[in-house]
Amino acid sequence: MSLQSKLESGKFVITCEVGPLKGTDIHEVEENAELLKDKVDAANVTDQQSSVMRLGSLVTSHILVQKGLEPIYQTVCRDRNRIALQSDLLSAWVLGIKNVLAITGDLPQLGDHPEAKAVYDLDSVTLLQAIGKLNNGTDINGNELQGKPSFFAGAVVKVESDTEASMELQIAKLERKAAAGAKFIQTQAVYDACNFAKFMKRVEKFKVPILAGVIPLKSAGMAKYMNRGVAGVYVPDDLIQKMADAPKEDREKTGIQICADLIKQLKPLCQGVHIMAIGWEKKVPEIIAAAGL
């Protein structure tokens, strides 16, 4: 059952991430696809994540299609103008890619080519509008297409913010993303089910399925790093303490258990879970099993 039909029929979905490597080696991508294809409903293929140049998300999404794992083709607005974005979307459809995730994209300054020119000709909202137009058989200027796609488009949101302005801007933008045609939303990593419940109360009126993002903790240091450096991620002190207290040989088990417990708390609140394993892709089946999904 496809991601789209599963969400439309109200079933709880599981998505995860497959990150292309830097270079032409596709072994790991193929291995992960093989391992995950019967465990998750779809896998995001990240697009030059953190502005680090690597193998492209279009080709990697196509590899997943061939391997029988449904991809969610991530596409950022940082590196391509409206001509290239639309063209790549048409190419994606021809390659059998049905799900797209529209993202504005981190600044180049955060990655390994900080001197690069940033594009941002479109942004997440105007890209969603462009996808809607392609689905209707025209480009964004209304020129007719010969053969049209039928993408299932999604977008992202940050659940927690550190200022009122930031929070309200997220909600306002989510409303515009839904109005611009986003049919599912994946969130930044959540660690506090209470805060997530409050967020869900505010956004339920937009009537778009929300997939709660989770990242398994690998160490207390990782949690502290995310609290310092990743906007919108707040790992509570008690979880950091749990990781710090775990003996080295139990650390992995503890991280997976925390993640699984969190998924259990989040499940009744939303329509799906998005597991961002960040290098722990092979442990995703274990997380899913521990969460009882």
Add this chain to the structure above:
Amino acid sequence: MILSEQKPFEEILGYLDGEKSVFILGCNGCAQSSGSGGPVQVEEMKKKLEDAGKKVTGTKVIDFLCEKALVKSGLRARVDQVAAADSILVMTCGIGIQAVAASVNRVCHPACNTINLGGSRGEWRGSERCQECGQCLLDYTGGICPLTACTKSLLSGACGGASNGKCELSPDKECGWELIYNRLKEKGQLDKLKIFLDPLDHNKLMARPEMIATSRYALENLDQEVKVE
């Protein structure tokens, strides 16, 4: 010199939709030379708006709206007229509009687009920045330019990368969209966040050939090249 031209009157009327009264502010600097916001154009605008059924509570032309100190001192004697208006229509470049929006606690509507001159120009400006995009968006963003205030020049709102109101680029840089949010809130215009803006027309961000050809300093072409032996 910054070149500006008036927006179509219909667009300006659209901004004033739902408002009964307006105060008109012109600029005796570049906008006067541009023929977009000097005393003559302010008078014309007053008449057109009155014909369209708007009450004009007052007008004022100030030397250099790009200077917030001059804006504030220039408006001091007109506080009552400004207070009686639902909003201010600012007839000048993008810098002047932003400087007025930052100086007065009233909604400020842009009456002009700022035309790209294709490079540096002699000016003595405050902290506001204008990209000369030729499609002024300041009506939607509380009088703070998203092209220059947001590192990514995003038109659809914040990217979500900010921490404590600072841009992901640097802790010294304010998040432009948080500034816009706070300004819209201050001025009771948060509903503007629901409006969809079209992607920019980048043609309008390029200097028109005649803008470069008609430089006031074209004299340089008349002089003979200096030949060094």
